[in-house]
Amino acid sequence: MKIGIMTFHAAPNHGAALQAYALQTQLEKMGHEPFFINYLYGEQPRKGLLGWIGRSPANTFEKVDKQFRYRPFIPFQNKYLNVGDVRFLSYEQLYAVPPEADMYICGSDQVWNPNFFNKEKDERAFWLDFNNNGVRRVAYAPSFGVTHLGDDAVRRYTAYAKHFDAVSVREKNGLHLMEKLGRLNAVWVPDPTLLIEPKDFVKIEQKHQQSLKPYLFSYQLQTRRSLPSAATAINKTVCSWFGLELYDSYSVSVIYNIFRRKYLNPAQWLYKLHNSDFIVTNSFHGTVFALLYHRPFITILRKGLSSGMNNRIETLLEVVGLSNRSVTEFDQYRVEKLCQEKIDWSGVETNIKEFRETGIKYLEDALI
Structure with missing residues (x-):
């Protein structure tokens, strides 16, 4: 099965990169063909002189910092992550011509954190709120990153959550949040880094x-x-x-x-x-x-x-x-x-193994 994954695979963060690698590895072990949907959100480092020089010394510092943080991750992504060929530069592009796949998975990481996105369109992308052609939607261990959702977030998220065929969360308190969104059947599963062996x-x-x-x-x-x-x-x-x-x-x-x-x-x-x-x-x-x-x-x-x-x-x-x-x-x-x-x-090890089996069982059931 060809599976498109929406997560922070390109973030300059070690945990984000390794959880992406882990989910990809587990799906490959199960006989599937996963790839990461190359959706660019937020401000990306620019090429050329504009990528290094800012409007002020402080802004220049931020730009230099961003350049040096992103650079070590690019070779890792190229070598170990199966990233889709199409770069989606906007939600409109993703919505109009979504990637071809038999299934979409969002997660893991804090892809459902209400404080992470400046634009509601980016939020919709990570809730897989695109493409209504019948492609199955599965959430594997997304994190809200908060313990409480405001009324406006509950309203938006409830609409998004209805479209999922299977839902799981990374944190135990995520089960309570999913109940507020009308999903009483969510499953608590481990982060992808715990799915595979050391x-x-x-x-x-x-x-x-x-x-x-x-x-x-x-x-x-x-x-x-x-x-x-x-x-x-x-x-x-x-x-x-x-x-x-x-x-x-x-x-x-x-x-x-x-x-x-x-x-x-x-x-x-x-x-x-x-x-x-x-x-x-x-x-x-x-x-x-x-x-x-x-x-x-x-x-x-x-x-x-x-x-x-x-x-x-x-x-x-x-x-x-x-x-x-x-x-x-x-x-x-x-x-x-x-x-x-x-x-x-x-x-x-015994406890991790039991938790790992919960995650694998969820994927096996969701990917039927």
């Missing part, structure tokens, strides 16, 4: 600055200036406890990364994380790969406006029985206690 990721790893000393892998999804103070304190405590070097892998902060070559592509990012001795992160996918690669970790939950994103991490840690590995503030006693605790990786 060996499927190991085979695409790319060596990068191999370290001769044990190190802590720190991955925080903020700029260096806005890093939570908890991350800095936790990194310092863990490094001191185990005698580790610190390896910071920031997703942004261009000046810091340019001179330290820290803009890793997804394959390099996997390698550095896999070969670390401890992981400190506020990232959902950073936590996922700590689990898959059996690396001791501490996950920092977010505060403020982005706290709605914590449910995905809390849900995951609940599934594997490691809810105690998340923190919101720096507490030296608690951090040192987590350094001492041994993780029951066999129990983690």
Whole structure:
């Protein structure tokens, strides 16, 4: 079956790229022909001088940052992701001449986050609100990224949700949100990165600055200036406890990364994380790969406006029985206690396997 996937496959984010690779890999294992619908939304990096120079120093900084963030991901996308030949530059183009497929899948990632899209047309695209020619529509593990939907979002989303033949969500609280949209049959499934085996990721790893000393892998999804103070304190405590070097892998902060070559592509990012001795992160996918690669970790939950994103991490840690590995503030006693605790990786594997089977079973039923 030819399956068109709508997700953030081209985003300069390691988790976004790897969940896309994982869903594609699982669908191929099931005998299907998946491809990513090449829909461009939001502001993309421009080519030429205009791609580097902005209206002000601050805007120029943003443009340079965007160029350097996107560049490492392009070779990975070209090598590992089956992207459709047609580039859809607008919703109107997608609606008028949609890609040929036997089925459309949206997800995973936060493709249903109401705060992600400036244009309602982009929102409609990721809810597969195009092409009424009878092509089946399936949602695999999309995330809302919030715990509450406003009345206007409920109105729009209810209309979108009616067109799906099968619906699943990545977070447990997504089931409640789907009920508000009139879909009482939604299924809670794992992120695509948990559908496939660790060996499927190991085979695409790319060596990068191999370290001769044990190190802590720190991955925080903020700029260096806005890093939570908890991350800095936790990194310092863990490094001191185990005698580790610190390896910071920031997703942004261009000046810091340019001179330290820290803009890793997804394959390099996997390698550095896999070969670390401890992981400190506020990232959902950073936590996922700590689990898959059996690396001791501490996950920092977010505060403020982005706290709605914590449910995905809390849900995951609940599934594997490691809810105690998340923190919101720096507490030296608690951090040192987590350094001492041994993780029951066999129990983690058992729980992941059961959750994985739920996701595969959902796909098998939805793809009939």
